[in-house]
Amino acid sequence: MLDEKLQPIFADVLRRNPGEEEFHQAVREVLDSLGAVVAKHPHYAEDALIERICEPERQIIFRVPWVDDKGQVQINRGFRVQFNSALGPFKGGIRFHPTVYLGTIKFLGFEQTFKNALTGMPIGGGKGGSDFDPKGRTAGEIMRFCQSFVTELYRHLGEYTDVPAGDIGVGQREIGYMFGQYKRITNRYESGVLTGKGLTWGGSQVRTEATGYGAVYFVERMLRTRGQSFDGKKVIASGAGNVSIYTMEKVSELGGRVIACSDSDGYVVDQAGIDLDLLKEIKEIKRGRVSDYAKARGNGATFVPEGRIWDVPADVAMPSATQNELNGQDARTLVKNGVIAVGEGANMPSTPEAVRTFLDAGILFAPGKAANAGGVATSALEMQQNASRDSWTFEATEARLATIMHGIHDRCAEMADTYGSPGNYVLGANVAGFIRVAESMRALGIV
CATH class of the missing domain: 3.40.50.10860 (Leucine Dehydrogenase, chain A, domain 1)
Structure with a gap:
């Protein structure tokens, strides 16, 4: 239940932003985590601070x-x-x-x-x-x-x-x-006005790979808390775009085997492991579909039109396509099939019911606002390079990315422990992010 001090704030968000269901969902998720924070630190409920955070500038x-x-x-x-x-x-x-x-x-x-x-x-x-x-x-x-x-x-x-x-x-x-x-x-x-640029005109190494790589680094750190790793794990990753492809690439480097990916037409299963070179050729060069991958792969791959990729049994699931793609029934299917960890590579890809299902089942769950922060972190590194007229190597930039993602994991885990919910990365991410923004807003006054 939403804390009684926060209920009027959420009611006002609903009133002021009619019909914007995704926005309501995102705000509610954060507010659900803030009850313990407001109880412990009442000043966060003063000066309409939370209301201001919920209103765009x-x-x-x-x-x-x-x-x-x-x-x-x-x-x-x-x-x-x-x-x-x-x-x-x-x-x-x-x-x-x-x-x-x-x-x-x-x-x-x-x-x-x-x-x-x-x-x-x-x-x-x-x-x-x-x-x-x-x-x-x-x-x-x-x-x-x-x-x-x-x-x-x-x-x-x-x-x-x-x-x-x-x-x-x-x-x-x-x-x-x-x-x-x-x-x-x-x-x-003004190179620093846009990020994601080409390497010859101000772009950064690793920016293309960053969101997918970062999500895997976060989940890897999360698995370690239970003495696990990606080594030998079966993994499914929804989508077949940039985030999904580089999620699969890093999982493979860490010893995992990605057996399924998808697009809006359906999903493909390849128990031998997705051939990333073939998938990149089809998606990035030919701009084809995963059904084309299945045809090119031959008997080793099966395309399931209009199916749910979450029906494929796996150890780790990486929803990497779009918001609300993984619902409560999908979550129950994953749990039933033995999934041990879920890492969100996309923005809010799991519905609230799905998130509750994972948390109630004790599944390691990495929310998107933490797990997919690698893309924006590397964009900020690109801004640093633009400001200093510098260019870093792939290895140096990836090392910075890994350090940032491990730091995000540790901050989320620490906040979850501090506020009485060990292992709850949803609460940890929301609280850690909120406190940093809130403290800065308080310092800047009523603006």
């Missing part, structure tokens, strides 16, 4: 007109929610997907605020995107859309103001188009 909605290859004018809607800058400039990705609306961006920005705080780095939380669907569009159409998007958004960006990155539907190509337009409009080569 700025919400920007704008029209994005562009012309397709047939000469037809298309109209999309763009968003940037600058949620909280108490720790530093707003930092968070841009998502292009037809399901994007204000509630999606607000939930992501809220989560990003706590995720960024957990890294220990000086970055605030924000998120952006559009209901534009890049799937099936030509490179020319995507370029024209990105240029129009940035033509409006650029006035709200800056290396000391707001630093976007990529997310679903936005990779290095899209970041390049946006950076080029920003440079053209401002007449400044």
Whole structure:
């Protein structure tokens, strides 16, 4: 039950943000963890501090007109929610997907605020995107859309103001188009205004791999608390995009065997272990589907159309696709099939019922705001390199990433112990992130 002191705050969030279910879910998850904090430290309930944390500093909605290859004018809607800058400039990705609306961006920005705080780095939380669907569009159409998007958004960006990155539907190509337009409009080569750039024009080693690698580093640390490791474990990872592919790569390096991945058409099972070179060729070069992987792999792989990847028995599950992809029934199936750990590579991929199921069953569960912080942590490292006009090696950057992820794990575990719920990484992540943001906000006054 939500603490009685926090119930009016949540009721006000519902009233002020009607219909934004993902945002409601994200806020409720954090508030559920704060009862013990407010009881122990009443000052966190003063000066509307929690209410201010739940309200974005700025919400920007704008029209994005562009012309397709047939000469037809298309109209999309763009968003940037600058949620909280108490720790530093707003930092968070841009998502292009037809399901994007204000509630999606607000939930992501809220989560990003706590995720960024957990890294220990000086970055605030924000998120952006559009209901534009890049799937099936030509490179020319995507370029024209990105240029129009940035033509409006650029006035709200800056290396000391707001630093976007990529997310679903936005990779290095899209970041390049946006950076080029920003440079053209401002007449400044301000490398630190966007992260996820190419290595030849200000990007960082390991940024492509960072979210997937980071999630695995977190789960590896979590497994160690029970004397376990990835060695010899069967792993399933939903999705077949950037996060999922590099989750699979790092799991394989640590001795695990990834036996299934998925996309919106269904999932593929390959008990011998997913052939990552083949999957990368199909997804990153040919921009194909996991069904194409199954065909190319031959008899060794089975494609299940429109199935639930969570039906595949495994030791470790890594939901790495999108929000609320893993529901309560999926969680019960995983528990029944003997899963010992779940690590969220995506943002809030497990529903509240699924999370409760894992926690009640004593499963090691790593929430996304902690486990998938590797991407934004490496973006902050990219910002450091841009500011110092420097470039680090892959090995040095990955070592920094591993250190950051292990530190996030340890902070979450410590807070869970401190507030009477050992092993509850959900509570630990929420409390650790909240305290860092809250202390900074108190220091800055009523702003």
